[in-house]
Amino acid sequence: MKISFHGAVGCVTGSCHLVETSTCNFLIDCGMFQGSKVLKERNYGEFQFDPKKIDFMLLTHAHIDHSGLIPKLVKKGFHGPVYATNPTVDLSGFLLPDSARIQESEVELKNRRNERKGLEPLLPIYDEKDAEKALSLFKGVPLNKTIDINNLRIIFRNAGHIFGSAFIEIQITENGKTTKIVFSGDIGAIGHPIVMDPEHFSETDYLLIESTYGDRIRPPEQNEDRLKELSAVVNSALKKGGNLIIPAFALERSQDLMHDLSILIERGSIPETEIIIDSPLAIEATTVYAKYPDYLDDDAKKLLDKQGTLFDNKRFKFTKGAEDSKELNNQTGKIILSASGMCDAGRIKHHLKHNLWRKESTILLVGYQAEGTLGRMLLDGVDRVRIFGNEVVVAAQISQMQGYSGHADQNGLLDWLKSVKKVSGKVFIVHGEDNARQELAKKITEKYHFSCEIPAMDSSFDLLTGKTISMGIPTAISPAIPPEVTPAISLPTKAAAKVQFKPPTTFGKDSYNLFAEFSLMLAEQMRKIPEETKRAKLVSKLIEQLKSFN
Ligand SMILES: [Zn+2]
Ligand SMILES: [Zn+2]
DSSP: EEEEEESBBBBBSEEEEEEEOSSEEEEEEEEOOOOHHHHGGGGOOOSSSGGGGGOOOEESOOOHHHHHEEEEEEETTTOOEEEEEHHHHHHHHHHHHHHHHHHHHHHHHHHHHHHHOOOOOOOSOHHHHHHHHHHHEEEEEOOTEEEEEEEEEEEEOOOOSSOOOOEEEEEEEEEEEEEEEEOOOOOOOTTSSSSSSOOOOOSSSSEEEOOOOOOOOOOOOHHHHHHHHHHHHHHHHHHHSOOOOEETTTTTHHHHHHHHHHHHHHHHOOOOOEEEEEEEHOOOOOOOHHGGGGOOOOHHHHHHHHSSSSSSSSSSSEOSHHHHHHGGGGOOOOEEEEEOOTTSTTHOOOHHHHHTTTTTTTEESSSOOTTTTTHHHHHTTTEEEEEEEEEEEESSEEEETTTOOOOOOOHHHHHHTTOOOEESEEEEEESSBBHHHHHHHOOOHHHHOOOOEOOOTOOOOEETTTTTEEOOOSOOOSSSSSSOOSSSSSHHHHHHHHHHOOOOSSSOHHHHHHHHHHHHHHHHHHHHHHHHHHHHHHHHHHHHHHOOOO
């Protein structure tokens, strides 16, 4: 019996774990890699296992970094059932076709550029048809009920991370010996809006635990504090006369904000302005929440009883087509919620292009910002970015609120383990950058004396002996297809001075980020030199360097 780690190790995306037993093989999650370009290249490569030999899949929740490669898995020959909670099945029904449309349009854009460069066209990772085919394999399962799948005993329990999210307990009996494995999926923070707090479990042989915030401690999430903070940001942003732009994941974060903004509107704590939800996916996902009131926490149930619906407020305006979205470009004094939450895809990039350079605008970041994303650069205080190949100065106010994190912090993760009496085998620390994994491993060992392991990409372990079978890839992964040289976004001058061109050793900043950083520095340097001869000398020197580089 063995487990292999094929994603979300050393990074927070691409979650994918394979368990092989004497009677069946199954995957827990099959997510898409997001963040830096090098990481994203992995989505295009072959799986490190044969999809035809996988009997079934268990999906912890609907986030694309846990589910986004299921259509590719199906395209490559997987045809078994995909088990998930009912809300996850419904939400995936919107998210996977949306992800397919993103793949298709990204490749279309790249191919237009490749054609001009005389390069071969690329194929999308999958298309909408593959996504629909994958969805036909989804099967809804209830929470807290033992189900028998291929003679394994499996229970999905509430993980409190997003609507319908679960952690999964699995018991496998082989040669009369039962081995238990618990997969945390993503664990939510206590007191998070809309969803109930995570449940617990009592003992296991092996545990895979996420570590997104394994090295960070946030102040405890308090409803009233969060509402007060949001109200302060909204009031100060609107006072400046500009727009308040909130990049928010279409799923959960957008609904959390709509939930809290509804409360602030009802209390009269924020000015009467239009709140625009410019994310077709957020609008679709919103319809699922009211369908499963059993998954809502008490506050959300109260709001549902009072309003009749959870998110319908007359101040919310939902955009329809791209035209509605474009109309917002020249408006001011509005609150605009748009996806993606890390600013690296979707309509939010247009809103940032039209607002970052305006000093009266405010950008409010409310979620995790992975290394190498535009959101992370804004958070790091850069003064210039590149969006759609255009240089944009950052003059807007960049604000951040931590109260909306969908992930437990270090204390939350340790607290989640408090009821665990025994882990007879190992705790595998996954779904985190390496610092976070090491820090969490240290804390778990100190506090609970469980044996912790930090697995590498594509490594595998024998679950009967606990021994390593294959070491995997310890650091940055090589791209599966030749990368493209034009970076979509970049690191600018203020941060460049701080960062000093460190070569990438982890999944964070890659050669594309460095290239973008370099091109912005060069452009700025050229602007600083008034004499044409000096400018030409600088460029000639760089060309010489390039030619002599092997
Ligand atoms: Zn998640
Ligand atoms: Zn995740």
